[in-house]
Amino acid sequence: MTQNRGSVRLTALADVLRSDVVAGFLLIGGALLALLWANSPLGGGYDAIRTFTFGPESLHLNLSVEAWAADGLLAVFFFIVGNELKQEFVHGELRSPRRAVLPIVAALCGMVVPALIYAGVNFSQGDALRGWGIPMATDIAFAVAILAVVGRYLPPALRTFLLTLAIVDDLGAIIVIAVFYTDHLSLLPLAGALLLLGVFGYLQRGRGAAAALNRSPLPNWLVYVPLAFAIWALVHASGVHATIAGVAMGMLMRTVPLGGEPTSPSQRVEHVLRPWSSGVALPVFAVLSAGVVFDGLDSMFTDTAAVGVVLGLVVGKVIGIFGGSWITTRLTRAELNPSLSWIDIAGMSLLAGIGFTVSLLIAELSFPDHPEMLAHAKAGVLIASLLATVLASCVLLVRSAHYRKHGLPGAEAPPAPESALDGN
Template structure:
């Protein structure tokens, strides 16, 4: 967020150049990962509804591991608790970066995305509770429609070839980071059972060792990989969802680099793990989580059973209302001026992408309805809501694509060929965009 005339903050203005480069790198990886995720979801649905569905279920439910260590899990369980720990580790790194050098580093810049994200979690949960209670259902799945899937959303943007300006993409990314933090807290607080205090204490001790190694500037994967696996195993056996271990380690990694370092440990780790997370971990989770049986009866349950209907309403309607209203009210409260090149319709279109709640929503659905028929209906509801939100976002954003294309072209002009867009080297824009980042 930049500062404009009359000292009023500018909302969705030109990003600082270092921030824009960091966001562009993160979004490139997420977009490719999102396309792979989309392909994995399609394969899962086709496989689960084909004559070979028995093979799909046999592979998903096949158990392996080390029973003596409490780690005899199914393939589907390993993908949810093991592979997604990598995804949440990367999410923890992104959250740490946002807190230290990104949009969340100061209260002034954090206010809008944090308020928008919180409203985008609270309103869907409230709508779910209202719809489910009105239909005579329970509240077990209230957290399912809270999650936004940034990779899937970016895949949608790539498929429809929408050229969102960097500021809109950065706002979407920051929303997703705060949203991930909310999901992590929900999983840690509300989906823990049969706590093993000694195992949890061991996990905390492991995290303390991880912290000390970071502060002593000790490098080498041979220290951190075995330690990370031990922390993950202890966290799992402690009764807390093992993905929390990934987030904790991501938050501990140093984000600022020393004078003799080219990149920080967090940046190096994120660079190495981001492709693994987006291209392998999340798609494999989707492959074994999105394979629900689609039939007229199952789709009918989505719109007639209170819990699945609550998920659809929460994701499609709740996310739009929560994110848009939260952003608008926060802007009014902070007296922020919307970028004059954009309109509130652009924020509304962005809010519709929040209804794509694929990965984390499926995970929470599995935790809320473990191995039940209702759980399958809730999964189907997440898929239906994500498709509905993607279609609505495509309609709203594509009609503004001519404007977005022009703004992107203006942001990328580099007439002198020095590698820095000219918008960062002229007058007030240069002082605002580059000066704020320094």
């Protein structure tokens, strides 16, 4: 009886953690805890914990605790995001190329304009110009979390738009890191990762392989977990940001059941992993990544690197995403989802100004020999993210209230039924 009660409680907790709103509060709480801890008298202990390194050096995995969280735990979240996008591309909102192209173009414009604004501010500032890539990235984890908290009644299409935009944005930022901020790219581990991704995709899509795994007396996770870890480790060893492995595997998931399967692998894995992502991966990542020490704020506001970051994220993202989307609908056959209005896109564009993980990473790669400039750039990322959160929340809370009042399609609407698209 006691065991049954414990099982029921764990099931109930997992159901709670599957909520985007709960995940959002946990993520925000973790970030606030990190900021308070890092700037308190106990800040030395915080820094000692997140810089502690462990792992096998032979596999290039002797990493700090902070890196394990940002590269490892966050890959679980990116897997779920990639998996969710795959479902949208196959069965949902993004099946229509006319709608799928809009967030992709918006993401590209939302990268280029902030970079240009930063470069304009720092054009004659010597080494500060190296940070042009910092304001390009949108932090998908924080942006989705804030949207869940403030936009309960917003149309689901807005979340899909943000997910697509943020994934393309992160992929673009990773390419920028590989091309402009990485000393060398190891092609052999990258080729190995691509080969194993091919195996992963075949096990998902190949009817014979999928059927054999389903008939096997061994649980599927005994095959997929080691395979997934090997893919992640090889991507990490290649010099590419390891979270891309999570996105790639998520996009390869099969979204329709085969044979006698009650649900697709995509649905089953998401059901199992989402509570771990929301309750463990994201909060731990936030605690270990958000602890920026605010020293010398007065001099930060005269540092062009910090000013460029703030303007790029808060102003550049809105101009790039909103402007790029609007122009695209005027010049091409691309269209905005009918359930959305342009003020919704404006609010989401402000939300995309939340730069965090990748922005902080690019800052570290930009100024390895300029600690003061690095500190100011990191502080600029956090200040810009706070401003973007406040401004976006003002717009999106009003829009959410509008949709709730008028009973228009909101986030509580049920998902579209799956279609019988073979092999996906």
